[in-house]
Amino acid sequence: MKKVLLPLGLALSLIVIFVLGVVVAESVTKNREKVVNDILVEEVKAAEMRALNSAAETYFEDFDKLELDEEKPLITSYEDSDKNKVLARYQIIKENAEVGILYYIEVVGKNEGLRVAVVIEPTSRNILGYKIVVNNESTDYFEKLDETFFNQFVNVDMKKPVFDFTPVATITLSSKAIIRVMKMAREQFYQDIDEELPIPSVDFTFVSAVQWLSDISIFTYTMSDGTRSVDAKLKYDTSKRELSFVDADTVLSEEEIEALVATANQNKPAARITAYNPNTRVFTVSSTGYNGPIICNITLDENGKVTGYTVGEHDHDESYIYSPQYSEPDPIINIPKLIRESGDTEGIETITGATVTSNALIRAANVAMQSWRADK
Amino acid sequence: MANKFSLGTGPFLRASDEKIITTKRMMNDVVICLVPIILFAWFKNGILPYIKLDNVSFLAMVWPLLFVLVGGLTSMLLEAVYFYCFKNIRTFKALLNEVYLSYAVIPGLLLALVLPLYTPIWVLMIGCLFANIIFKMLFGGFGYNIFNPALLAYVIVITAFSFAIPTNATSGTTFNPYEDYYLETGVTPLTNYTMKQDDKLVNIGADYDTLVKPYGSLANFAIGTIPGAMGETSAILCILAFIYLVIRKTISWQVPVIYVGTVFVITLIVGLVNGQGLWYPVFNVLSGGLLFGAVFMATEPVTTPRSPNGKIIFALGLGVLTCLFRLVGSFPEGVATSILFMCLFTPLIDRFAAKLRITKDPWKIAVKYAAIAILFIAIAGYTVFKTSPAQNKPASEQDRIAITEVLE
Numbered sequence: 196m197k198k199v200l201l202p203l204g205l206a207l208s209l210i211v212i213f214v215l216g217v218v219v220a221e222s223v224t225k226n227r228e229k230v231v232n233d234i235l236v237e238e239v240k241a242a243e244m245r246a247l248n249s250a251a252e253t254y255f256e257d258f259d260k261l262e263l264d265e266e267k268p269l270i271t272s273y274e275d276s277d278k279n280k281v282l283a284r285y286q287i288i289k290e291n292a293e294v295g296i297l298y299y300i301e302v303v304g305k306n307e308g309l310r311v312a313v314v315i316e317p318t319s320r321n322i323l324g325y326k327i328v329v330n331n332e333s334t335d336y337f338e339k340l341d342e343t344f345f346n347q348f349v350n351v352d353m354k355k356p357v358f359d360f361t362p363v364a365t366i367t368l369s370s371k372a373i374i375r376v377m378k379m380a381r382e383q384f385y386q387d388i389d390e391e392l393p394i395p396s397v398d399f400t401f402v403s404a405v406q407w408l409s410d411i412s413i414f415t416y417t418m419s420d421g422t423r424s425v426d427a428k429l430k431y432d433t434s435k436r437e438l439s440f441v442d443a444d445t446v447l448s449e450e451e452i453e454a455l456v457a458t459a460n461q462n463k464p465a466a467r468i469t470a471y472n473p474n475t476r477v478f479t480v481s482s483t484g485y486n487g488p489i490i491c492n493i494t495l496d497e498n499g500k501v502t503g504y505t506v507g508e509h510d511h512d513e514s515y516i517y518s519p520q521y522s523e524p525d526p527i528i529n530i531p532k533l534i535r536e537s538g539d540t541e542g543i544e545t546i547t548g549a550t551v552t553s554n555a556l557i558r559a560a561n562v563a564m565q566s567w568r569a570d571k
Numbered sequence: 572m573a574n575k576f577s578l579g580t581g582p583f584l585r586a587s588d589e590k591i592i593t594t595k596r597m598m599n600d601v602v603i604c605l606v607p608i609i610l611f612a613w614f615k616n617g618i619l620p621y622i623k624l625d626n627v628s629f630l631a632m633v634w635p636l637l638f639v640l641v642g643g644l645t646s647m648l649l650e651a652v653y654f655y656c657f658k659n660i661r662t663f664k665a666l667l668n669e670v671y672l673s674y675a676v677i678p679g680l681l682l683a684l685v686l687p688l689y690t691p692i693w694v695l696m697i698g699c700l701f702a703n704i705i706f707k708m709l710f711g712g713f714g715y716n717i718f719n720p721a722l723l724a725y726v727i728v729i730t731a732f733s734f735a736i737p738t739n740a741t742s743g744t745t746f747n748p749y750e751d752y753y754l755e756t757g758v759t760p761l762t763n764y765t766m767k768q769d770d771k772l773v774n775i776g777a778d779y780d781t782l783v784k785p786y787g788s789l790a791n792f793a794i795g796t797i798p799g800a801m802g803e804t805s806a807i808l809c810i811l812a813f814i815y816l817v818i819r820k821t822i823s824w825q826v827p828v829i830y831v832g833t834v835f836v837i838t839l840i841v842g843l844v845n846g847q848g849l850w851y852p853v854f855n856v857l858s859g860g861l862l863f864g865a866v867f868m869a870t871e872p873v874t875t876p877r878s879p880n881g882k883i884i885f886a887l888g889l890g891v892l893t894c895l896f897r898l899v900g901s902f903p904e905g906v907a908t909s910i911l912f913m914c915l916f917t918p919l920i921d922r923f924a925a926k927l928r929i930t931k932d933p934w935k936i937a938v939k940y941a942a943i944a945i946l947f948i949a950i951a952g953y954t955v956f957k958t959s960p961a962q963n964k965p966a967s968e969q970d971r972i973a974i975t976e977v978l979e
Binding site for chain 1: 620624625626627628630631634637641644645648649651652655661662663666689691692693695696748
């Protein structure tokens with residue numbers, strides 16, 4: 196027994212040392228990796244804090260400190276992605292008073308993890324500027340964004356209802372990401388001060404609308420917001436009887452588009468081409484009269500003069516027109532005849548007592564001629 | 572002839588000292604001197620990171636101690652196995668006695684102290700196997716080995732298992748986590764020498780800011796709070812150990828003093844040629860394993876020359892070769908290789924030195940010493956020449972353009 200014990204003991208103790216040594220070494224190596232990683236993470240954090248401080252210093256010289264403000268909830272998801280989020284809110288403190296706010300925001304550009312510090316002046320509600328802290332965007336691509344693009348986010352008034360910037364074509368994702376940062380900062384700010392976001396009160400007034408002949412569901416609406424004139428392409432949905440936005444000659448924000456479509460829907464065309472034959476130049480126009488739509492068939496010659504005007508289906512109150520009180524001529528018969536004779540709507544007067552219906556008939560001819568001229 | 576010079580096995584003791592200085596006491600002294608060095612290494616690599624950093628586990632804190640313990644224990648167990656299998660020693664008590672008398676623990680301890688701290692444990696154990704069994708017992712056991720077992724095992728392990736020894740900062744090197752934390756550089760002081768630029772060693776002439784500043788000051792080198800293998804960083808403890816061992820007559824003062832002195836003088840000349848100050852030789856003496864090697868390895872009684880003049884020749888050779896390997900070679904450290912290299916010549920030096928001592932003709936003595944001196948001066952001169960600014964000037968602008976063009 197004793198003879199076996201000694202060699203067994205020697206072998207066992209060697210094995211035990213080996214196994215224990217390997218196990219402990221494994222744990223120590225893991226621990227070391229963790230500690231070193233923690234150090235690296237801390238270093239990154241320190242570098243981020245340095246970047247945030249320098250961002251604050253750019254706009255507030257000699258501020259005392261950045262103070263993390265954890266009281267108010269932050270936007271954790273934006274545009275349906277939790278990769279767009281406000282990471283932190285810092286107060287920029289100078290002489291024990293908050294002089295500025297710094298939002299640290301992460302968004303997805305072409306790649307994930309674009310981090311930007313946005314500095315806000317709370318009293319004037321201005322975005323003073325910003326600093327890109329972590330940039331994972333492909334550099335050759337990101338560098339295509341020039342200073343004019345970046346400069347549009349400096350000194351931006353957040354109170355302005357129209358808070359919109361133009362993304363850069365071909366660098367759409369990266370440029371949109373920066374724009375998103377500004378929008379998020381703005382929304383976070385208004386959330387923090389518990390106020391509604393200023394809704395854009397863009398006022399568009401209707402100027403004119405022309406129907407396209409190549410695609411009669413499309414209208415060009417000319418609108419004005421007081422400072423500029425916008426030509427917007429709108430599509431008319433016959434089943435919903437509603438106009439929807441297609442395109443515009445100027446870049447519009449979502450709020451502006453909303454306002455424009457709303458105005459257009461209030462000014463729906465009272466007369467609308469429902470069919471058009473380009474060979475015979477015969478227009479079928481539906482125009483709303485006193486008692487509902489009147490279908491007019493209008494033929495134009497090559498110069499856009501009316502050569503034929505007949506009225507088709509209509510639900511007109513003939514009993515009124517043929518009543519004893521009514522002494523004027525029947526507009527359904529007379530107005531088309533007058534227009535046919537002059538070839539134009541100019542100078543055609545409405546018939547007293549049937550003004551709405553007369554106007555509808557004149558308008559029908561006008562729509563046909565306008566669209567023809569526009570198509571030319 | 573055999574009657575004239577019988578070269579027995581070391582260590583040799585003066586008859587007058589024999590009563591008080593025994594092999595047992597000598598080896599005990601070595602272990603006693605290693606204890607503060609191990610404790611300091613534990614403090615620097617285990618306790619300091621544990622105090623200064625979060626998340627350092629208890630095991631990681633005691634790891635340096637465990638590493639040394641595994642080295643020592645493995646060595647003892649391996650020799651016990653050897654004695655059991657090949658020497659037919661079958662009782663526990665006798666085995667313990669044999670292992671104690673053959674000082675099995677020392678190679679394991681030394682090996683653990685010179686290997687990088689995060690060397691895998693199996694590499695350390697294989698190193699112990701090489702040291703105790705192959706380089707010591709197979710040569711005939713304590714007193715018969717021709718190389719320092721720990722040193723030879725170190726060189727074998729560091730070259731053969733270099734793939735397993737971690738080199739980057741995250742997985743571990745000779746850097747402990749705290750050093751990773753506060754040092755901005757990722758290399759040990761001497762590694763700066765091997766950094767090549769444009770295919771030339773330019774850092775031989777690197778200034779104080781590159782070589783010393785990243786690690787604090789030369790005081791840090793003296794205390795030992797610089798990255799490096801566990802045993803080698805603390806210069807002060809090595810010097811204290813040296814004083815203790817000399818007082819106890821365990822080692823003679825010649826080899827360490829002349830070895831370090833030679834390195835000092837040669838690096839002083841190299842420094843002067845490169846326009847460096849006095850800090851340059853001091854840096855070279857304090858960094859790397861020079862002091863540890865000089866005190867514990869180069870004085871090993873078995874594998875180094877025994878005659879006093881042989882010791883001087885041996886030590887001079889060490890100094891000259893260390894400078895050559897360190898400053899001209901491609902490895903940062905030159906201590907281990909130069910000691911092993913000089914151990915090769917130990918019998919030769921002993922014979923040569925002994926013959927010289929009985930030579931009557933002073934001219935013959937002078938000529939022979941002069942020959943050796945010329946050899947050493949030639950090697951040192953070559954080192955100085957190779958490290959002179961003229962040889963190491965950075966590639967000129969035009970060369971650089973040519974290099975970039977080729978690369979493109």
